Amino acid sequence: MFPKALDYESLNENVKKAQYAVRGELYLRASELQKEGKKIIFTNVGNPHALGQKPLTFPRQVVALCQAPFLLDDPNVGLLFPADAIARAKHYLTLNTGGLGAYSDSRGIPGIRKEVAEFIEKRDGYPSDPELIFLTDGASKGVMQILNIIIRGEGDGVLVPVPQYPLYSAAISLFGGSLVPYFLEETANWGLDINNLRHSVAEARSKGITVRAMVIINPGNPTGQCLSVANLREILKFCYQENLALLGDEVYQQNIYQDERPFISAKKVLMDMGPPISKELHLVSFHTVSKGYWGECGQRGGYFEMTNIPPKTVDEIYKVASISLSPNVPAQIFMGMMVNPPKPGDISYDHFVRESKGIIESLRRRARIMTDGFNSCRNVVCNFTEGAMYSFPQIRLPPRAIEAAKRAGKVPDVLYCLKLLEATGISTVPGSGFGQKEGVFHLRTTILPAEEDMPGIMASFKKFNDEFMEQYEDYRGYSRM
């Protein structure tokens, strides 16, 4: 009998090849252990509310009113909702005929795309066109739409940082393209060396690959670095010279934990460079409501802005978006509020600022506790989390651990992370899920557990690591730094 369409052996090979470690073997094992009653600390994915972060009050009030517009006619509504939330809900309900239950335009509600454009203009000091902004069900969906339109087959390559957020490798596999890795320099605080880029492009071309686009993640995931203006200029110039589109994953732009390198968008740096590059380089920039002090992951809201993309291509992207009808409308409203939060003088302003500052300041302290905790282990070295939501320590594994992993048929850092999980309940992602240099091992953890739990988690990690080292160390040496 021939295999049927949905038998494993006859499935689309591109699907089978795709890997997504953030919800891979470690996550599945953690879910099993949780079912068995073990307490699991899920730090595998940047999911702040799942670890106790409270939602911001004002946007939740507004969306609740938009979901239940009949409350706006209730004389008691003022007992539960402040006047500015009521006014804002009315504003959004006028922007989409039929409210939250109606499909919007496939690009998103025009009035909200206008709010996004105003936010970008204010942020960067350059004009932004709402017609070139598409709202999406989370940034991931936008990234996938753009990669889908770029990748024509395995001869098409996309430059992706290593270590990288595996959305990129997974999506490139899914669309049948070729990932062209460029290495970030761990010893230079995960900086990007243009020579590495040149080398990667040359190597890909020697294999017959047409390199078409480059991805940057700023602030970095999993690596946490913030790109400097100088570095961004180099990258933009490189893309221009090499005829590459640049995809700027900027979803962590609110998550900054140092003052030396504030977030600067690729768009702003590009515009600062002036013509011809500012008028020619193809740039798509991504943002989300899932990160920052919002952390509204479950709502699935995002946008992308296109710069210098030809109108006929914009039409094609619109067409593809229209096949899925529209991004979900409640998350579009969250996006509207993220780019246009309460202003000084608004009833909810002080409370909103208190809540959002509280979250970012606590994350900053947590980033510090975590980095210090990792660096206090003699076989662990960890760059400070300048931005984003992750810590990505390098773990020096003794040769005997590496041999044990080999015998178990596992990548060494997978073995380490599995043992960490079993011993402590801390669910991380092995560095191999993000890519790393040969013979070097990492893990990724979020900095999201509650601040008061952080010292306990790091103590528990240190205890596990000490025991692991005791078990496997034999003084013959280590994996290299």
Next chain:
Amino acid sequence: MFPKALDYESLNENVKKAQYAVRGELYLRASELQKEGKKIIFTNVGNPHALGQKPLTFPRQVVALCQAPFLLDDPNVGLLFPADAIARAKHYLTLNTGGLGAYSDSRGIPGIRKEVAEFIEKRDGYPSDPELIFLTDGASKGVMQILNIIIRGEGDGVLVPVPQYPLYSAAISLFGGSLVPYFLEETANWGLDINNLRHSVAEARSKGITVRAMVIINPGNPTGQCLSVANLREILKFCYQENLALLGDEVYQQNIYQDERPFISAKKVLMDMGPPISKELHLVSFHTVSKGYWGECGQRGGYFEMTNIPPKTVDEIYKVASISLSPNVPAQIFMGMMVNPPKPGDISYDHFVRESKGIIESLRRRARIMTDGFNSCRNVVCNFTEGAMYSFPQIRLPPRAIEAAKRAGKVPDVLYCLKLLEATGISTVPGSGFGQKEGVFHLRTTILPAEEDMPGIMASFKKFNDEFMEQYEDYRGYSRM
């Protein structure tokens, strides 16, 4: 200079080939006219709330409370929300740690998938396994996931009804597969003749295409027919004999406007047939919160249930779902309530039943007004809308109209629909967007405009059609029936 990655001429050809008429030329022109101040009746897409259908109260209350869980601690909450909505909100908040702001499991919240399984068991009288139910951002996303995993290249074919909902043609293009059309019989009330199916498969095979799956839409979109049990049995048997997976698009299962042929799921008919087919045929069935008396299109909620799909394939589908992290959580909660609505004795029960019955009964009357209106035009013939949300009349166009269209470089029914739009503001979709037999022309309109507006809309259509006929008729003959 080489074209850049996002220049039109260098885009992925599969993307360029995809067509999605529901939001195509007609919709874009309607949007322009609306911007210019013309009143447009958007009947191009099944978007009930946009045309004034009110959301059901109970589910909106529950989701509003889930969005603003702090209201649950407010002593005044009982002034705005009934006790059963409060209880239900608490129930859903316990099902996803972190509430609506947290990513859920990529397959959807386990507790809600359990509610879906219970609904299916009750509906069909056969067991349903929550582990084989995935929640999705609308049914479209689920259809695309499944087609993506089935289609390996242009040698893979999928049987799709003609006329069809263009999601299928668009997705098959996007994934680089081949659409294998099978014609529905308009004169047999859009019934499905198995001989047409055999013919289509044979023809595709003669071209070297491996036919892997078949799509049925029941109730039909755009055609509105409800499949009989006998017809479903034939289809299932055919798929079994020909080694095809069956994709059952059953999103209109609540939208039934006659009593002779109630909705019956493909799963139930399959189970009734017993082994071996009931244990072997690959079936995936799709449902949504966007249709029925819910019409919550903007929330983007759906599910699919897999029957007889091998576990390793389910794992692959899970992996692909995980790349997008999770379906949006608010819509998952809508799905939970759709499959588990208020019960007799609940405070909100009577009101819920009144609202939902009111919507379906009005749609039934509107289906009748519309069919009768179309059939009152001498050159229009229209099957009754047995189910779903659409009317799909055949328009006999005079030769001079066809010639005029040719001169304008347009498909004749596109010309007709554009003129209808300009004259009346009624925004429809030409039959050519769904596929139709050569030389026959249709349009699709939803039956969703408010009931009180319906007679006016049909009068306005009739007036336009009479004038159109007067302009183009010369008694030389018509396009064939």
